[in-house]
Amino acid sequence: MKFKINIFLKKGVLDPEGKAIENALLNNGYNKVNNVRVGKTISLNIKSDIKSDALEQVTLMCKEMLVNNVIEDFEIVPSEEDK
Amino acid sequence: MRVTIITFPGSNCDRDVSVAIKKITGKNPSNIWHQENEVPNCDLIILPGGFSYGDYLRCGAVAAHSPVMKEVKNHAARGGAVLGICNGFQILLEAKLLEGALIRNSGLKFVCKQVALKINKQINSPFLHHFKQNDIIHLPIAHNEGNYFADSETLKKIEDKGLVALRYHTSSDGNSFNPNGSINNIAAILSDNGKVLGMMPHPERYVDNELGGLDGFEFLKSTLEQLS
Numbered sequence: 474m475k476f477k478i479n480i481f482l483k484k485g486v487l488d489p490e491g492k493a494i495e496n497a498l499l500n501n502g503y504n505k506v507n508n509v510r511v512g513k514t515i516s517l518n519i520k521s522d523i524k525s526d527a528l529e530q531v532t533l534m535c536k537e538m539l540v541n542n543v544i545e546d547f548e549i550v551p552s553e554e555d556k
Numbered sequence: 557m558r559v560t561i562i563t564f565p566g567s568n569c570d571r572d573v574s575v576a577i578k579k580i581t582g583k584n585p586s587n588i589w590h591q592e593n594e595v596p597n598c599d600l601i602i603l604p605g606g607f608s609y610g611d612y613l614r615c616g617a618v619a620a621h622s623p624v625m626k627e628v629k630n631h632a633a634r635g636g637a638v639l640g641i642c643n644g645f646q647i648l649l650e651a652k653l654l655e656g657a658l659i660r661n662s663g664l665k666f667v668c669k670q671v672a673l674k675i676n677k678q679i680n681s682p683f684l685h686h687f688k689q690n691d692i693i694h695l696p697i698a699h700n701e702g703n704y705f706a707d708s709e710t711l712k713k714i715e716d717k718g719l720v721a722l723r724y725h726t727s728s729d730g731n732s733f734n735p736n737g738s739i740n741n742i743a744a745i746l747s748d749n750g751k752v753l754g755m756m757p758h759p760e761r762y763v764d765n766e767l768g769g770l771d772g773f774e775f776l777k778s779t780l781e782q783l784s
Contacts, residue, residue, distance in 0.1 A: 482659075486705060487737065489664045538621055541614055541650065543657040544705060 474519050474527040475552035478535060481512035486544045515539060516552060524551070557784040558598035559585035562628070564619045569605035569641065569760060576760040577602075580777045590622040599783040600637045601628055603644030605698075605758060615658065615701045616646030625651050637682055637783050638752045642699055645744070645754030654745055654754045655714060656706035661699070662737025668698040670768065671735055673743055673757060674725035678718025681750030686778030692725060693771040695757035697735060697743075702756040704738040704745070711739060719746045721753060 482488045488510050495509035519527040531549050540547045559577050563570045570587065577585045586596045590608075595601060608619035619625070625647075632638050632653055640648035648654045661667055675691040677684045687693075706714060714720060722744035726733040734741050736756075744755035762772030 487659060487662060487703070489660050489662065493664065538617065539613070541617065541657055543649075543655075543707070543710075544659055 474521060474524060476517055476519065476527070476531050477550045477552050478515045478517070478531065478539060478547055479512060479550065480515070480540055480545050480547045481510055482544055483546050557581050557583070557600075557780050558596070559600045559602060559780070560595055560598040561585050561587050561602045561604060562590055562595075562624055563587060563604070564590040564606070564608035564622060564647075566608045566610055567604050567606035567643070569643075569758065572758075573602055573604045573641070573760045576763040576772065576776055577780075579763055580773065580780060588624065590619065590624045592624050593627065595624065595627040595631060598631075598636075600639060600780070601631055603628070603638070603640040603647050604760075605642030605644060608643055608647065611701075614646075614650065616643055616648075616650040619643075619647045620650035629653065632747070632752050635749060635751060637779075639683070639779070640752075640754040641758055641760065642697075642702075642756055645756055646701065648752065648754040653752050654747060655710050656704055656745065658701050658756075659703045659705050660701055661703050661735070663735075666698070666700040667702070667735045668696070669735065670694055670696050671743070671757065672725045673722045676718070676720045676723060678720075679746065679750050681721065681746055681753070682782035683746070683750070683753045683775075683779050684721060685782045686774065693775065694762070694769055695759055695772055695775075696761050696768065697757050699736070699756055702736040702738065704740075704742040704756075706739065714745060715740065717748065719748070720744070721746050722755060722757070 490511040491509040498506045521527045675687040723741040759772030759775045762769040
């Protein structure tokens with residue numbers, strides 16, 4: 474089963490990259506833009522057809538390694554490519 | 557005095573630390589590769605600076621899951637001393653041996669300069685034994701992710717317990733205050749028992765006057781004396 478994991482810095486954690494992009498957008502006339510945040514996406518495949526098992530594994534790897542819960546939030550999205 | 561230095565793929569201060577330790581003790585430290593499952597019996601483990609795993613995922617995140625880290629955690633759990641410098645500090649945080657996180661410098665730039673640091677000596681620690689409260693030392697920093705962050709609850713706990721070891725300090729020669737946006741100007745923190753220290757500044761780079769100063773030499777020498 475394929476998954477995508479979206480990882481963003483928590484609200485309140487400085488996101489200088491998002492800030493720099495937001496300023497550049499504003500400077501280019503996109504004057505309605507705000508709250509630009511930059512995150513990352515990890516896509517992966519779990520060699521299992523049992524969705525609950527696969528999801529449990531992905532959640533565990535997020536908590537143990539892929540995400541730092543001090544500064545980051547995450548969401549797990551079953552990937553469209555799997556359908 | 558037995559010191560073990562761990563090299564991860566991408567570590568680049570491991571040799572500098574070895575040279576500094578040899579200069580102080582007259583003996584070669586043990587250098588081991590991160591794939592080792594055993595750490596030689598020693599008084600101090602040092603995680604050196606560098607760019608372990610090219611800073612992939614997050615700085616120190618992949619290294620924190622290296623095979624050798626299980627033994628580093630066991631060593632710390634037995635009350636052994638561990639020093640993480642720069643990327644080593646990032647690894648200690650990712651390994652949950654210290655609390656908080658290091659994020660991108662607030663100024664978006666890699667900062668490489670000498671900084672003044674104020675000693676905060678509130679708990680017993682072999683790393684601080686030699687110093688008095690509010691002593692000022694000078695060491696170099698060189699990092700892109702040295703902006704210490706912790707949520708308000710964790711920060712309060714760290715401050716209440718006196719676990720901040722070093723803070724950035726404005727010195728008379730004009731070195732800028734807080735080079736990276738660290739919360740409460742934090743440059744180094746200790747574990748509850750004072751035996752695990754993570755620090756962004758590089759003491760191993762100031763072990764010779766020709767290279768800028770001797771404050772790193774004093775810092776490491778006094779630590780090693782306490783631990784032997």
